[in-house]
Amino acid sequence: GAGVSQSPSNKVTEKGKDVELRCDPISGHTALYWYRQSLGQGLEFLIYFQGNSAPDKSGLPSDRFSAERTGGSVSTLTIQRTQQEDSAVYLCASSLSTLQHFGDGTRLSIL
Amino acid sequence: KQEVTQIPAALSVPEGENLVLNCSFTDSAIYNLQWFRQDPGKGLTSLLLIQSSQREQTSGRLNASLDKSSGRSTLYIAASQPGDSATYLCAVDTGTASKLTFGTGTRLQVTL
Numbered sequence: 001g002a003g004v005s006q007s008p009s010n011k012v013t014e015k016g017k018d019v020e021l022r023c024d025p026i027s028g029h030t031a032l033y034w035y036r037q038s039l040g041q042g043l044e045f046l047i048y049f050q051g052n053s054a055p056d057k058s059g060l061p062s063d064r065f066s067a068e069r070t071g072g073s074v075s076t077l078t079i080q081r082t083q084q085e086d087s088a089v090y091l092c093a094s095s096l097s098t099l100q101h102f103g104d105g106t107r108l109s110i111l
Numbered sequence: 112k113q114e115v116t117q118i119p120a121a122l123s124v125p126e127g128e129n130l131v132l133n134c135s136f137t138d139s140a141i142y143n144l145q146w147f148r149q150d151p152g153k154g155l156t157s158l159l160l161i162q163s164s165q166r167e168q169t170s171g172r173l174n175a176s177l178d179k180s181s182g183r184s185t186l187y188i189a190a191s192q193p194g195d196s197a198t199y200l201c202a203v204d205t206g207t208a209s210k211l212t213f214g215t216g217t218r219l220q221v222t223l
Contacts, residue, residue, distance in 0.1 A: 004154070033210070035211075035213075042213055042214065042215040042216070043200065043202075043211075043213035044213075045211065045212070056210070059210070091154055091155070093154075093155075095209065098160065098204070099145075099157055099160060100157070100211065101157075102154035102155040102156075103154050104152070104153050104154045105153075105154055107152075
């Protein structure tokens with residue numbers, strides 16, 4: 001069965017550019033999470049979607065970060081005007097209850 | 112604010128040894144605690160989930176314990192194998208939308 005799929009797996013971009021990261025959750029999972037994993041900071045929660053409820057954006061580090069989830073399925077995380085400190089692995093997870101299933105992440109490098 | 116600490120940061124053991132990884136958290140009001148494994152370049156794989164009302168969980172050669180009052184959990188790996196080499200992360204769920212707070216991980220290497 002298909003797990004959580006993230007694309008691209010790697011992204012290199014120049015400072016100041018916008019990037020979009022995509023997450024395809026497991027079919028039927030109502031909850032979707034974005035996390036960021038960076039050296040020295042570990043894994044940090046960014047944003048959480050549950051069904052049709054308003055997302056919990058409490059972990060987003062700045063207003064350059066935004067995310068949406070269309071039709072309760074696919075989600076995109078957008079980073080505007082990227083900075084070097086945005087370099088990290090961005091992980092997506094989905095769940096039906098308590099257990100979260102993670103994708104392999106997108107490794108983002110800002111030059 | 113919940114803080115999760117894992118000790119040691121790195122560990123190297125010869126194949127066959129039993130080992131213990133430690134996780135501590137500052138706020139004992141947790142919903143559950145999970146142990147994950149992460150291989151290089153990969154996402155996280157859930158190993159064990161312990162509900163706050165439980166003391167331990169076992170899966171094969173893995174045993175995780177939870178002492179909520181003291182803010183501690185241990186992951187015991189029996190008869191370690193080279194295939195166990197990975198980074199092990201613990202994460203606590205405070206029950207607020209199941210947002211996980213992660214430790215910084217223990218990088219384990221099991222040598223032949």
